[in-house]
Amino acid sequence: MTAPLLTLDKVCKRFLVRKNFFGSGRRWLTAVDQVSLVVHQGETLGLVGESGCGKSTVGNLIVRLLAPDSGEIIFDGRNISTLSGQALRAARAKMQIVFQDPYSSLDPRMSVGAIVALPLRVAGLYQGTLLRERVISALAEVGLGEDSLERYPHEFSGGQRQRIALARALAVQPAFVVLDEPTSALDVSVQAQILQLMAELQARHGLAYLFISHNLNVVRHVSQRTAVMYLGAVVETGSTEDLFTSPAHPYTQALLASVPVADPRQRQNLARLKGDVPSPLDLPPGCGFHPRCPLAFDLCTKEAPQWVRIAPGHEVACHLHQ
Amino acid sequence: MPYLILASATKSTLPAWVRELGLTLRILSRNPSAVLGGMIIMTMAFLALAAPFIAPYDPIMLSLPDRLQSPGSAHFFGTDELGRDIFSRILYGARISLTIGLLVVGVAGITGSLIGAVAGYFGGVIDNVIMRCMDVILSFPALVLALSLAAAMGPSLVNAILATAVVMIPKFARLVRGEALAIREMPFVAASRVAGAGHLRIIFRHILPNCLNAAIVLATLTLGDAILIAASLSFIGLGAQPPTPEWGAMIASGRKFLMDQWWYATFPGLFILVTVIGFNIFGDAVRDVLDPRIRR
């Protein structure tokens, strides 16, 4: 097997939360805690979790909108976790990101042409008519015509805007794209179109995706491998098939069981977990999931679990499997 | 709602800002208070520009025999204690007041917006230092600060304009900073950063253009305030000096004759009132069209 395209090794990120205006009562919010992930060339890794679990922060760390506090991010054979300035710019030339909200991810004051051209301009790759042609072909790839060049984002629907965001990401011909909840803001019927389009583009360009979502159905549909996050930590990774058919971590199990299945013949007990997701400000000791875990025992409250491989490529961090 | 529909209906090859300006004007033209405000402003601008042609008398030259005449066919608004025609002086005064307004808002708007964009975009220490300075300016009542600045620099029209502008800068800086803080968190800025764009490109390409609407709205609303503050300075003797036909200064000299020659102080004040009303209702309408978020 060739070296992975992207490797995250024990990446941590904390944020300082000022409790009040005067800076007293400072607390740390642990957004990402010892996260290790691998993405191979041409594959889609799904990253699922509920709101506030840190999955978007992982995406932002990978494209280095944020700098990790510790741990390594290796992309294309280079450690990019501490790069800055020109070196960072060069290193991330092959990665892009698409955000959740198609309304705020496009500058309302720029024409679609200018939006898609901006990464190309910054990179200094193309100029003049060549630039224009490149932009037109990028738009054509996502199914938008040349007439959209001079138009403005507000003239497009949510789905079309997400196509523009995709065109912008793909214009510089990246090898890897972080998709941060790219279809969450869209209606079901439109979501399906966009998922279809992303699959086509992946096949055509051999792209690798990190697909971040809270929607398990969508992740199951698009990704080959899946990682589950809870409270800043990855609790289980495996091939999508394994993970969805035989989830090993109690959280994964509960999460899967809570998704309402669109089939009235299979009525489920949806209330699988009690309580709310705890605040990342006060992380419980031991395993982060233990206060809500139906199977928690003594050890869970004291020690953080180690990673255990339960099947080839299927790993879980849970004391039950030690 | 109609905003979006109109926008998608226009497909021309004109540059974006021309299209947007056209669109804005078209929406404004359907707003009665914008039309009224716009008409007042245009009338004042016309009077100011055409003053030499309309004014029946010279605004400065003395004519002692005609002193303190009441309004009539010879002198619409009467004459002052030196026999000058008040109507003519008011027309020339329009030039001064409008220039003051534009200069103050121009200086304060540009300086304040740049300061605010830098503070908001960089945040942290830079933001803290800049905004604490702005807070200090804001902890003076506007007229009080303008008054002491003008007093320190010495009474003159130019100094009054500068003093008023200084007082207005924090308004723009605060507004633009607030906008910039929000804009820099927008995903489109993140997307540009991932694409490798630098600070300058982001400030000038994303931050400032997206603050423009808010700044224009504030500028329109501030024009009236600027004229009022500058007139107040002139009224207490710190702005335009005699014989300049400034409206505030005219009211100040008319005050001595209030009890017997009512017209002297009344007409210049009426013109300040109408001009400022024009700017205020036009500004309100522009705000409704451009930026429904800013509320006062």
Add this chain to the structure above:
Amino acid sequence: MGFETHQGPAHVLDRVSLAVQKGEILGLVGESGCGKSVLARSILRLIPSPPGVLLGGQILFGDQDLLKLSEKSMRALRGQQISMIFQEPMTSLNPVFTIGHQMREVVRTHKPMTKAQANAFCCSMLATVRLPDPDNVLQRYPHELSGGMLQRVMIALALACNPALLLADEPTTALDVTVQGQILAILSELATAQNLAVIFVTHDMGVVAQLCHRVAVMYAGQLVEEALVHDLFAQPAHPYTQGLIASIPGQTPGQLQTIPGSVPSALQPPSGCRFHPRCPKSTGHCALHTPQLLTVADQHKVACHQAHNRASV
């Protein structure tokens, strides 16, 4: 209970007719902007007018026409016999009053109670929605509770006066999956216990399948299909419903079926059948004639020319 409304000038709702029975959970499904929330709010007459204008129709609650009631009798009805829960629990409670203050206020509006009685009553209501430590919750401000907890407060408040009908406007959309599960379980349990009629507005077919007895599907302000939940998922008759079910990812592996195009604007709806521009089965007839909502099987109504033809053959 039954209603029939249409609104203008942007016909957000166009000749919608529905009925709910006691003890029944009716799912009202559709994509954003199809008018499902507007419908729910019009029942309580919460749409401000202007701009909302009710052009015609009637909303029957028992045998009372709600549209003919005075504002005063309407107010007595709200919260008392018909109540509602909303999508955003975080903004649905007033941020400057405590939970207890707001709950007591509502309870005492409808029932003669002393402050202490109301307090005890609110405590017991919070316990029925399984909120731990109700006494403490009553003293909190909304911003101190999580979305899931607030939604439970809202449910407790909505059910406080034993209403006959509950309108739930996407009550779990803003919540996480595991919390959504809890809320749905509580709702379904209480609805059964109190023999409530519920109209559950949602865009999530999964939630519908799990919770509802009957489903009504809306598209661009019109009702396009209405059936028992089993029938709807087993044999969707309207092409839109079919597309909606097929475009849920994760159901079947492989290609995802898509509905081309996007949801039309309510200001300029397409002529004829409003779905015809996106419909794979549309004919020239569809563009010209609006299909009626007709019964095609037992308790199964659909508004589609093709489905009508098939049924009559």
Add this chain to the structure above:
Amino acid sequence: MRSYIIKRLLAAIPVLLGVTLLTFLISHAIPGDPAALIVGPKASKEAVEAIRIEHGLDKPLPIQYLRYMNGLLHGDLGQSIRNHRPVLRDLADFFPATLELTLASLFLCLAVGIPLGILAAVYRNRLADHITRIISVIGVSTPVFWLGLMLLLLLYRNLGWLPGSGRLDITSTAPPGITGLYTLDALLAGDLGLFWEALRHLILPAFCLSYVYLAVMTRIVRSSMIAALGQDYIITARAHGLSAGRIIFKHAFKNSLIPTITIAGLSFGELLGGAILTETIFSWPGMGKYVVDSITTLDFPAIMGFTLVASTAYVGINLCVDILYALLNPRIRY
């Protein structure tokens, strides 16, 4: 809550330092020759030089600032050129008059502005709203000094209903000074005749000053009420069957107060600025009239003393507003 107030008070210290720094810069760094300004326009060259040495104006600015601060801490705001009295003592004499005027105006604003704003918000885009809008647009657009003159012309000269200058008739003597507010002092002394006289003198200037501020107040109340009425919790309250009165006056109003008092505090500056002009027009013997008289005689130390006192008062008002804000808004209670 107490710790919040203490912290808020501590946070006001740097602001006040900033205020003194800016006043210092205005008086020492901006003028071409600060010494000449301190002695006044009629002084001889030698006198200017003497002052320069005496006040250390030949020293570097930081040292001058320390001297200046030292003076401030000892209550030294400089000496008036006109009457050679300490500026602080002059200001203290004129302070009660200004206080009486601004308090009366503030009362008028709140009593009229809040109901008017609510009315406009509730009947949005109807007649009541339009009338309110016209009243407030004229209010924010009127030059205070001109309004004062027009009021004098109409109510004093033409109709003769109200007195036009001063706090009392020239022949009357002030009531025994307890609060310094003549209306209150007259009541305390049990002299109803004098109270009536003081009140009659107060009406015109207070109305004149309040009008601008009232316009601002009405606008804020209106827009924050509209914002509050558009919130989800209002729909919830309606869905729960609460009455319109409760929803408007309790649920919406308490929320609208939060932005209202903030902006009301900030607009207090306009009231202070307006007081300068109003006192001048109505010969009201307060600090505002004092400063305008100082400008006419180019009494620079007096001007700067007033600037400092007015700004400090303004900072103090906003401090109170912040604390009030915390009391009203549960989201920022520590």
